[in-house]
Every structure is written in structure tokens, then in C-alpha cells.
Amino acid sequence: MVSDMPSSQRRTPTSGQGSLSRHCAGIVSGYTFRLIREQLGHTQDAMAEQLRVSVDTISGWESGRRPLTAVSVGQMLVQRHRLMRMGTLPALLQALERAIEADALLASALADGTAVDESPLGAWVMQRDLVGVLAWPLTGVPPQAVRDLPAPPKSRRRPVPTVPEISADDRRRFFERMRDTAERAQKPGQFLLRRQALYLAGYDNEADTPDWLAHQQATERPSDWLTDWLNSRSVAAVAGRQGDRDRMSYFIDTALADEAGEAANLNYWAYWLGEMAHLELSDDFIASRTPDVWSGHKLLAHLVQGLSPEHGYVDLNIRTLWALLGIRPNLVRSGTATRALRARLPVMLDSREISARARRELESIRYALRLAEA
Structure with missing residues (x-):
């Protein structure tokens, strides 16, 4: 508890x-x-x-x-x-x-x-x-x-840190502050602050992190569909990052089961990866049923890179890729990313680790690629 x-x-x-x-x-x-x-x-x-x-x-x-x-x-x-x-x-x-x-x-x-x-x-x-x-x-x-x-071009003369170094105390303190911020950001207009603090808190590798995030979701009473959708995605994302695929699978089955959820997922990914040219000051754009004008090339490349059976997000990557090609069918004719996709499909379909749903979606993607080649 x-x-x-x-x-x-x-x-x-x-x-x-x-x-x-x-x-x-x-x-x-x-x-x-x-x-x-x-x-x-x-x-x-x-x-x-x-x-x-x-x-x-x-x-x-x-x-x-x-x-x-x-x-x-x-x-x-x-x-x-x-x-x-x-x-x-x-x-x-x-x-x-x-x-x-x-x-x-x-x-x-x-x-x-x-x-x-x-x-x-x-x-x-x-x-x-x-x-x-x-x-x-x-x-x-x-x-x-x-x-x-x-x-x-030149080798280092002496051993140096391989990442920016933050002390263990400051790292622990940062995650404490993120949890505290998320718990206290309850006023109207603070949802974005709470959501992003929750997201950053999810990088904490403490054993209680997934349960704490799930508890935060359970104690919040969303007043609208988008808030509930984003909360569900945050919990699923952290769980997937830590290897818990069940929560991610539940998110896909429930939150992406209709057109609104699919559109929100694509809007989220497109903004996250910089497909959209401008910054957003609130999450409201995610609820748009009509995708903004963006090419999808960055998103395609990122999703193909994530086609690995052991990837914690693999089911979400497959579902998003399937939905992306549904609204941007011309992407199957693009260059490097599509060639990589063709190479990855047999490996993924031979894997026993992907779900039956993901397998069906990959088969649909393979069929679309064959049609494009015809």
C-alpha cells in the first residue's frame, strides 16, 4: 500500500x-x-x-x-x-x-x-x-x-565521466521534489504541472515507483476524458519502461479502443517527437479528433527503431505504427525507415514475446507494404 x-x-x-x-x-x-x-x-x-x-x-x-x-x-x-x-x-x-x-x-x-x-x-x-x-x-x-x-577525432588523455554527474543526494532529492510537486499540484490549472511531474518521477528506479504512480492515478477524479486518458498513459508508460507489459496492454485495450483514443495517441506522439512546428502551452491539442498537419516521417523512424521484442513499449509502438500508416498511407513508400521496417517485420513476427493483438497489427502492416510494392 x-x-x-x-x-x-x-x-x-x-x-x-x-x-x-x-x-x-x-x-x-x-x-x-x-x-x-x-x-x-x-x-x-x-x-x-x-x-x-x-x-x-x-x-x-x-x-x-x-x-x-x-x-x-x-x-x-x-x-x-x-x-x-x-x-x-x-x-x-x-x-x-x-x-x-x-x-x-x-x-x-x-x-x-x-x-x-x-x-x-x-x-x-x-x-x-x-x-x-x-x-x-x-x-x-x-x-x-x-x-x-x-x-x-582525439582520444581522451585520462578517464572522464561518461554522463553528466549528479550526486546521489541530488538525484534522490529531485525525485522527492517531483513526487511532492505532483501530490500538491491539485488546483485548477495545475494539471499539466502535475502530469509532467508524474512523468519525470517515473524515471525513478525505486521499487515503489509504479505503485506510487498507480496510486496517484487512482486517487485523482478526472473531470474530463482527456485528463483520464493522459493519467492512464502516464501509468502505462512508466510500467512499460520498467518491464511491466500488462499495464501497457490494458492501456492499449481500453484507452486506444476508439477513434478518440487513437487520435489522442497519434497527437501525443507527433508532438512529443517534434513533428509539430510550434510549442503547446496546454494538453488540449491532444484531444483533437483531426490530426494536425505533420508528415509522420520522424514518428515512423522512431517507431521502427522501437520494434524490438524486448522493448518495454513494443506493443504501443506497434499499435501506433499501425494507426500512423492508417492515416498516412504514403509513408510506406518512404525511404530508410520503410526499408528498416521491412527488415524488422520477419524478426518481430517470429518472436513469441509479442501479443496476439500486436501480431495481427504487424500482419496488417506487412500487407500494406506488399500492396505498396505491387
Whole structure:
């Protein structure tokens, strides 16, 4: 059973232990900046010369001792333009922007005295590129832009951290704050804040996390269909991430059983992966029965990449792929992703780990591909 006591009181070992750790304010952006320097093949001395700053400044940015979040917007733009001229990969430049934003969110979450209604987490609907960078120091899983990097031209002279380092105390504190924020965000207009705090809390690998999330869903009395749908998806997503496929299967069977649920699922995925060109300030767009104008190529590539029998989201990936090709049939004629899909289908259909429903959907996808080839 999960206690109704607020998390800030229930899990006390690190709660209220002072302010944010000294180096935590710039750890993600500092680490990302170091990756940029290494990809360019520069030493700190050479980087300092190119950016017209001192070596101590470069060292401070990379360590978090002088966080990039403290650099003025104007100066950051100047340095960004210099990094462009130096040949920095566009994906890494975007990752650096997200890392600065992630550091600001981490600082806000860990700072003492931040009121729930002042949390920036409820200001807009976050997307995968930001959440992936934000979760990086918490989970050790690099965002896609970093996973895709080639080996740097020069090897490192000494062992260095392989992820942005956050202390165990700060990591524990972050998840405590996310739980506390979710439990306290109960006022009208705070649903987005609560939902996103619940989502981030789901990255906690504590054994009680799935039950705590399910308890949060059970104690909420949604006043509308969309709130209930999003709550159900959050619980299913965390369960799937931790290997519990039963909750994900239940979500698919119940929440995606009609046109409204299918449309919401596609809207959610398309926004999450950046198919939509603009940011949303509320979740209301997810309830639209008519999909927005977006190509589906990013979504297709992501779903095909997730076609693996052991993937915790595999059933949801298959269902979403099946629905996507239903509304965007021309995607079966696209390039690299479709070739990868054709290669993955036999492997998936030979697997004994997928459900009967997923198998039927894969057979339908294979039939659509054959029709496209005819």
C-alpha cells in the first residue's frame, strides 16, 4: 500500500538538506559543451582562443563551476554563432540549447523554497528532445543526439565521466521534489504541472515507483476524458519502461479502443517527437479528433527503431505504427525507415514475446507494404 502522506514527509533522508549542490547548476550544459569541444578536436586552450575567452572560463563551463545558465542571452548567441562557424554539428548545438534549459529546470526543482505554483514545469508541454536531456544525469541514458555521435577525432588523455554527474543526494532529492510537486499540484490549472511531474518521477528506479504512480492515478477524479486518458498513459508508460507489459496492454485495450483514443495517441506522439512546428502551452491539442498537419516521417523512424521484442513499449509502438500508416498511407513508400521496417517485420513476427493483438497489427502492416510494392 502507498501512504497518503506527502512524499516530502514520507521520504526524509535528503529532504530539506540545504540548497542545490554547487556544481549541479551547470552539469548538463557543461558536459554537452565538453562533447562539442571533443567533437571539434580542440583542447581547452584552443577552444578558449576560438571563443575569445579564458581557459579558466572554458574549464568552468565544462565543470559547472561557471554554469552556462549564468551567461547572458546576448553573449550566448555570440558564442553559438562562433561554434557554428567552427563546424559544430547542428544536432549538438540543439542539444546544448536543451541542456541549458534542462539545467535551469534542475536548478528550479532542487532549489529550496520554490513554491509549487512557481514551478516552470507547468508552463508548456515538454517534448522528447528536452526531456531526454533532462533525464540524462538522472538515468545515465544519453539523448539520441549524443548516442548518434561519431567517435571524437582525439582520444581522451585520462578517464572522464561518461554522463553528466549528479550526486546521489541530488538525484534522490529531485525525485522527492517531483513526487511532492505532483501530490500538491491539485488546483485548477495545475494539471499539466502535475502530469509532467508524474512523468519525470517515473524515471525513478525505486521499487515503489509504479505503485506510487498507480496510486496517484487512482486517487485523482478526472473531470474530463482527456485528463483520464493522459493519467492512464502516464501509468502505462512508466510500467512499460520498467518491464511491466500488462499495464501497457490494458492501456492499449481500453484507452486506444476508439477513434478518440487513437487520435489522442497519434497527437501525443507527433508532438512529443517534434513533428509539430510550434510549442503547446496546454494538453488540449491532444484531444483533437483531426490530426494536425505533420508528415509522420520522424514518428515512423522512431517507431521502427522501437520494434524490438524486448522493448518495454513494443506493443504501443506497434499499435501506433499501425494507426500512423492508417492515416498516412504514403509513408510506406518512404525511404530508410520503410526499408528498416521491412527488415524488422520477419524478426518481430517470429518472436513469441509479442501479443496476439500486436501480431495481427504487424500482419496488417506487412500487407500494406506488399500492396505498396505491387
